[in-house]
Amino acid sequence: MDKEVAIIGYAQTPYEADAEASREMQVLEVTKAALAAAGLKREQLDTVITANNDYLDGRTISNMRLVEPSGAWQKNESKVEMDGAYAALYALMRILSGDHGIAMVVGESQASVYGGYIPGTMMLDPTFDRQRGLLNEVSASALQARAYMNACGVSEEQLAGVAAKNLANAAKNPLALRADGKADVKKVLSSRLLYSPIRELMASPLCDGACAVVLASGKVAAKSGNPVWIKGVGFSHDSYLSERSLAEMSSLKDAARRCYAMAGIEDPASQLDLAEVHECFAHEELMAYEALGLCAAGEGGAFFDSGTTSMDGSLPVNASGGALAANVACAAGLARIIEAAMQIRGEAGDHQVKGVRTAVAHGQTGICAQENIIYVLGGE
Amino acid sequence: MAPNEGQSRVPRASIPFNPVFGWSVGNWMEQFFDGMKEGKILASRCPACGRVYLPPRMICERCFAKAEEWVELPETGTVETFTEAHVKLAPNGTFEDIDGPEIIAMVKHDGADTCIAARLEGGGVSVGMRVKAVLDPSAENVLDLLAGYRAAE
Structure with missing residues (x-):
């Protein structure tokens, strides 16, 4: 895609364990801020897509009462029950159809409302796994972690290293929930053991928050201040967790292949300047290095050890702290898109990486990253 | 944001949501369970690609076809991956400690693909x-x- 659709405004709430504001007020805060950043009024929006989930919100039609704060009253509005990165996909498609010029995209949820890890078990096969009570988002991901570590020779220290890197990066991101400038391997490995090898600090914290992105057609975006262009997108859906190899993220690899073909990326490690990865658990970042083609298959651990993905490396990953710093269901992938756009615009403040021109952003939905979507974004 | 725009002055209600759903396990899982009552491990197989699903699945996603053949598999298999559970999921959505780790394994039966x-x-x-x-x-x-697995002799 060449200058067809761009991000022209964005906003995020701080990510909190239990936000003072209601979800409606959180959404209003980010939509107003994103519109202001884009220099637009609500009346100029052609379409609105929100990402939220009926089960997480405890009501059917979870976009009910989000019409007002998302600016969607009497507009072309719809929602996805997936990560907000998929809401951005539908907005992108609507703009590419030629029927819409400007789209508001919102992702939100509040973990303080929905009861921790219980809703995640609803993603399991209801006729067997769910009722047997062994699997949940963390135990299933521990099975994934062990499968990957065994296949690729990755150590617990390397998983802890990823967590330490991201938590230290998060210390420079004022919106992060979990941050620790002094995080190190030892500290991560002494955090509470949940399901081996996953410890508390290797698992993303569920939290409250919202984020919003304004997407615009090339015609509109060209007149805006500092557009971040969508150069490519790819998405792919994998098998249920017990029916695929957990040792690799094959659907992310497939998504990356499609996205890179669209964006003209032939050598991701040299053409990309930064990646924002939706790593619900530390090991998923290493698996994503491989699936995104940043390193060869099976080399995720060694690639991490090389320091390439640290803040001062040649391809920083999760300069924001990633999802290990804050993981809002239905919003964390959209937040990765925002963080990548911030870096391209040079607006990331204390966690700004120098000279970011092209970046990849990743979102996922489902247990053990069953569905994956990625975007390649670029500046002028 | 001013505090009075938020929730601090509003009592937080705990609203139970306990619907009872009457899912059928489906013909395939019913046969799987009936087989185990007779000590048999029954899996479904895709006639097109030969992929063997255990627990049995009705549809082969790869062939977009019914996995309508049945095969009996041995009771033996291999641990593909595992985790030592030090916690369990409590009804309030947090993890609570358990006495001694419990092992959860992903087992691939001999002859199965899942x-x-x-x-x-x-x-x-x-x-x-x-x-x-x-x-x-x-x-x-x-x-x-299926109570679980133990080391094969």
Whole structure:
């Protein structure tokens, strides 16, 4: 895609364990801020897509009462029950159809409302796994972690290293929930053991928050201040967790292949300047290095050890702290898109990486990253 | 944001949501459970690609076709991956500690292409370990017919 659709405004709430504001007020805060950043009024929006989930919100039609704060009253509005990165996909498609010029995209949820890890078990096969009570988002991901570590020779220290890197990066991101400038391997490995090898600090914290992105057609975006262009997108859906190899993220690899073909990326490690990865658990970042083609298959651990993905490396990953710093269901992938756009615009403040021109952003939905979507974004 | 725009002055209500759904396990899972009552491990196979699904699935996603053949598999298999559970999920959505770790394994039966997640009894585990199903044909709940796995002799 060449200058067809761009991000022209964005906003995020701080990510909190239990936000003072209601979800409606959180959404209003980010939509107003994103519109202001884009220099637009609500009346100029052609379409609105929100990402939220009926089960997480405890009501059917979870976009009910989000019409007002998302600016969607009497507009072309719809929602996805997936990560907000998929809401951005539908907005992108609507703009590419030629029927819409400007789209508001919102992702939100509040973990303080929905009861921790219980809703995640609803993603399991209801006729067997769910009722047997062994699997949940963390135990299933521990099975994934062990499968990957065994296949690729990755150590617990390397998983802890990823967590330490991201938590230290998060210390420079004022919106992060979990941050620790002094995080190190030892500290991560002494955090509470949940399901081996996953410890508390290797698992993303569920939290409250919202984020919003304004997407615009090339015609509109060209007149805006500092557009971040969508150069490519790819998405792919994998098998249920017990029916695929957990040792690799094959659907992310497939998504990356499609996205890179669209964006003209032939050598991701040299053409990309930064990646924002939706790593619900530390090991998923290493698996994503491989699936995104940043390193060869099976080399995720060694690639991490090389320091390439640290803040001062040649391809920083999760300069924001990633999802290990804050993981809002239905919003964390959209937040990765925002963080990548911030870096391209040079607006990331204390966690700004120098000279970011092209970046990849990743979102996922489902247990053990069953569905994956990625975007390649670029500046002028 | 001013505090009075938020929730601090509003009592937080705990609203139970306990709907009861009447899912059918479907013909395939019914045959799987009926088989275990007779001590048999029954899997479905895709006639087009030969992929063997255990637990049995009705549809082969790869061939976009019904996986309508049946095969009986041995009780033995291999641990593909595992985790030592130090916690369990509590009704309030947090994790609470349990006494001593419990092993959850993903087991691929000999002849199957997919895995079953189950408890591994007896302690000691590694990827590639050979295991045997522990069946309890007298279990009251069909979900307990497959009690778990233990090391194969």
